[in-house]
Amino acid sequence: MKSILVAINSKYVHTALGLRYVNEFCRKNAIEVTLIEETIQTPLLAVLAEITRAKPEVVGFSVHIWNKTxxxxxxxxxxxxxxxxxxxxxxxEVAFEPERIFNEKSEIDFIVQGEGEICFSELLKALKNADDKVPAHIAYRDKNGAVQINGGVTVVEDLAELGFPYPDLETIVAENKIVYYECTRGCPFQCSYCLSGISHSVRRRPLEKVLLDLEHFMEEKVPLVKFVDRTYNLDEAYFLPIMHYLSMADTETTFHFEIKADLLSENTLKFLETVPEGRFQFEIGVQSTNTKTLEAIGRENNWKKLADNVGRLLQNNNIHLHLDLIAGLPYEGLKEFIKSFNDVYGLRPHMLQLGFLKVLQGTVMQSQ
Known part of the structure; x- marks a missing residue:
C-alpha cells in the first residue's frame, strides 16, 4: 500500500521534524511511506502533481497555524x-477538536490525535489489512457519520523507539536547510499559550542515543543544530553531560538551545564559562516582566535571577544570547509592554526577538 506524508513548511530552509520522526518510525517497522517536503510558497498544483504521480492510497498532512489554509x-x-x-x-491545529475539524473539512477521513509515530503506523497497518477496527488515538467518523474520538490525545512515552530523523542529512546540509532536533518532549510548566505542557511530564531520549545522533550531525559538518526542546535545561543530570560532550568535540557545529535562564545553577554557569566561543547559542524566553501578566498565563519567572544569570553569560562573551518577548499577552497593554521591552533591552542581549501572541488550538488560553 503506497502512502505519502506531506509536510508544508513556512520557508524553504525549514525541515519538518515531526513528520520526519513519523516517516522514520514507519520505515523502521517495515511500512512503506514517502515523505514530501514543500513550502507555502510552492504552487498548489505543483504539490498536487507530486502527490498524484505517486498514486498513493493514503495521504497524510501535518497541519500547523502557518499552513492550515x-x-x-x-x-x-x-x-x-x-x-x-x-x-x-x-x-x-487539528488534533484537539475532531468534530470541528471534520465539519470544517469533510474530505478528511482520519485525524491523528497527538504524537503520531505509533498511532499513524498502526493506522497504516490496519488499512493495509482491511481491518475495520480503527487504532486508538485516531479520530474518525463511523458508518452513521458520528465522530468517534477513540482514545483522545496521545504521547510517545519511550523516545528510544524513535529513529534518527535525517537519513538524507547529506542533502539537507548541501541545500543549506536548518536541522532541528529534540532530546526531550513535554514540559512541566503550564503556560496557558503553549501546547508543550499538556502531557504534564517530560520524556527523555536515552543519552547514548542522543550522543550518537549528535555525532551524525558533526560528522556531516552541519553548521547549526537547533534543539526544539521547550526547556532544555530542566534536569542537570541529563542535559549537562550532553553539553560537556559537545563542548569537548572537535567540530565547527553550533548548537542552539531554548533554556530558562533562572534555572541555571552555579555549577552550570561555571561550566558555561569554559565552552568554546560559538559552540552554543541560547534562546531565553522571558515573554513578559509584568507580574500580573505572568500570573495570568501561568508562567513562573524569577526576574532577578534571570537578569543576573544573563549578565554572567554575557560577560563570558562566548555564547550568543537572544531573549524573547511576546506582544499581546493578557494584562499587558502598550504601557506594560514598553516596560517589559525596556527591562529586557536593558540586559543588552545579542538579540531581542519579538513574537506576537498566537492562540493555538488545544491550549488553556484557547479554551478560556
Whole structure:
C-alpha cells in the first residue's frame, strides 16, 4: 500500500521534524511511506502533481497555524483527483477538536490525535489489512457519520523507539536547510499559550542515543543544530553531560538551545564559562516582566535571577544570547509592554526577538 506524508513548511530552509520522526518510525517497522517536503510558497498544483504521480492510497498532512489554509486547499484538490485515497491529518491545529475539524473539512477521513509515530503506523497497518477496527488515538467518523474520538490525545512515552530523523542529512546540509532536533518532549510548566505542557511530564531520549545522533550531525559538518526542546535545561543530570560532550568535540557545529535562564545553577554557569566561543547559542524566553501578566498565563519567572544569570553569560562573551518577548499577552497593554521591552533591552542581549501572541488550538488560553 503506497502512502505519502506531506509536510508544508513556512520557508524553504525549514525541515519538518515531526513528520520526519513519523516517516522514520514507519520505515523502521517495515511500512512503506514517502515523505514530501514543500513550502507555502510552492504552487498548489505543483504539490498536487507530486502527490498524484505517486498514486498513493493514503495521504497524510501535518497541519500547523502557518499552513492550515494552504493544506485545506490542497486536501480539496487531492480529494477531487484521488477520490479513493484515504486522507489523514495530524498536528496541533487539528488534533484537539475532531468534530470541528471534520465539519470544517469533510474530505478528511482520519485525524491523528497527538504524537503520531505509533498511532499513524498502526493506522497504516490496519488499512493495509482491511481491518475495520480503527487504532486508538485516531479520530474518525463511523458508518452513521458520528465522530468517534477513540482514545483522545496521545504521547510517545519511550523516545528510544524513535529513529534518527535525517537519513538524507547529506542533502539537507548541501541545500543549506536548518536541522532541528529534540532530546526531550513535554514540559512541566503550564503556560496557558503553549501546547508543550499538556502531557504534564517530560520524556527523555536515552543519552547514548542522543550522543550518537549528535555525532551524525558533526560528522556531516552541519553548521547549526537547533534543539526544539521547550526547556532544555530542566534536569542537570541529563542535559549537562550532553553539553560537556559537545563542548569537548572537535567540530565547527553550533548548537542552539531554548533554556530558562533562572534555572541555571552555579555549577552550570561555571561550566558555561569554559565552552568554546560559538559552540552554543541560547534562546531565553522571558515573554513578559509584568507580574500580573505572568500570573495570568501561568508562567513562573524569577526576574532577578534571570537578569543576573544573563549578565554572567554575557560577560563570558562566548555564547550568543537572544531573549524573547511576546506582544499581546493578557494584562499587558502598550504601557506594560514598553516596560517589559525596556527591562529586557536593558540586559543588552545579542538579540531581542519579538513574537506576537498566537492562540493555538488545544491550549488553556484557547479554551478560556
Amino acid at each position: 494552504y493544506v485545506y486547499s490542497l486536501i480539496e484538490l487531492v480529494r477531487k483527483v484521488l477520490s479513493a485515497a484515504k486522507i489523514v491529518v495530524g498536528g496541533p
